[in-house]
Amino acid sequence: MTETSSHEPAALALENVGKRFGSVIALSDVSMSVPKNQVTCVLGDNGAGKSTLIKILSGVHTPSDGQMYVNGEPTTFGSPREALDMGIATVFQDLATVPLMAVWRNFYLGNEPTRGFWPFKGLRTKYAKESCKAELAEMGIDIRDTEQPVGTLSGGERQAVSIARAVHFGANVLILDEPTSALGVKQSGVVLKHIRNAADAGVSVVFITHNPHHAYLVGDNFYLLNRGQMMAEYTKENVSREELVKAMAGGAELDALAHELGAKG
């Protein structure tokens, strides 16, 4: 299996993984590894297969071919629950929130804090509301009322709820699928900082994005996915930001991107 430099087994690894949906081949022969305590970025254009990749890592899909490893052990997840139970939490691109449910209920969905014993096991509603508010404040989001249905939040706020939830429950691995797509500049900064902090605190992070600038800011390793195949693999030491942008643009859109880069730089 694929392993980077260190002797410690990778938190997550894929070996020659493929995924087909009927006749659609979303991923083929993908190998990658997510070293512990590092930020591993997966870059790629729309439709490259990034979301499919993370859905395999988080137990939503089972791979059609190949093998997944968790801490070096061959593992197959039957459902996202099994991944969560191993401390692998995910921010899905569709955010996986239930619009009609209150913010705090969404935050703790699937991991509700309870007290007492069956059949008198009750939700700790007061605690849940307060700690949810605190966790969101940590993300730089002031929710007026955690009783508010998630469907009434703005796209960015909803994304923040989903991220805060994953950060809270991702004890070992944190997977984020384009978490900054709906966020403003300041909020994106907060999220990027949290990604870095999580890695420094011992969490292994998988960060999916199509923004090479964001990736370069926080990433330790970079994978480039295109048309369902792994095109390249870099580490922070052996790639510059310009090279990463160029690799991702694949030449054609280079001028436009260089222009954008110039404007930002």
Added chain:
Amino acid sequence: MSTATAVDERVSKASPLTRLMRRPEIGALMGALVVYIFFAVADQTGTFFSLDGTARWTDVASTYGIIAIAVALLMIGGEFDLSSGVMIGSSGLFAGLLMTEYNIGVWPSIFLTFLFAAAIGFTNGWLVVTTGLPSFIVTLAMFFSLRGINLGVTKLLTDTVRVAGIAELPDGSPRPGYESAKAVFASDFSAYSFRIAVVWWLVLTVLATLVLTRTRFGNWIFAVGGDSNAARNVGVPVRRTKIMLFMYVSMSSCLVGIISLMRLKSMQAGQGVTQEFIFIIAAVVGGCLLTGGYGSAIGGTIGAAIIGMAFIGIAYAQWNTDWTWLFLGLILFVAVLTNSLIRRRFQGARK
């Protein structure tokens, strides 16, 4: 959104009125008041308002309500059960046939009948989550199957379309266990003959409300109805939650079947058929969304109360009871309309 924005958005709170109006069953509660006053005024006999009258309409409401609460929870979980009416008959017949044809004791028969109902509910739920077909279709198939089985098996075993002789043994002596079962499921209390079913109804309302709002399972019910995909992705056992809801509905129908059996001391093969829509009406009038993910248990209870008042109120107003169905149709439409208006007014982007 709802209240005027204060300087600091963190301290601006929804007003108590807004919070009240956000409750899913608020429309039904106001409707129930209107209906109550309406029939109290239209009453020709002077009994609707009295304890006697109250005992009458709560009796009708209770047997509808016991199932309507379960149907409300199932609807919040995003599914329907059209076999909930026929299951009343199936359960009553099942228990009655065990007692009369197989000489099984009253209490063991009741116990086995609840197991039978759980199995039917499990089958409904398992078929829905496994085939991915709409529950409307799956339970419609179950409805027709049970309807056929009810008639077929009853005729086969008794040569009639009813099971009778629950209270006595063939030799005319009292059936052992019948009296105690009757006390639990079909006794009266107080001088105004309130029936024990009302107690079952109210206790189940409280229990279902607690489960829905104060437990992990309740959180899952809202989640699987609101967005089952999102629920699965954050680790909610979607299949198990839905199957348990179907089992709860079938077992509520079973409870009502046993109640009827104990009251009537017999059971018709056609019992319960067409009532499935009354439960759905009660749940919807009570504020449950047909699309799932929203509603309350107490809403189902209030919906059932409105229907109970209508059935009895129309009789007391000395109108032809045929008008009951027209009334139910209007109530359904007006209730859903007001519910959706209230939701839009007080909840912004909620669907």
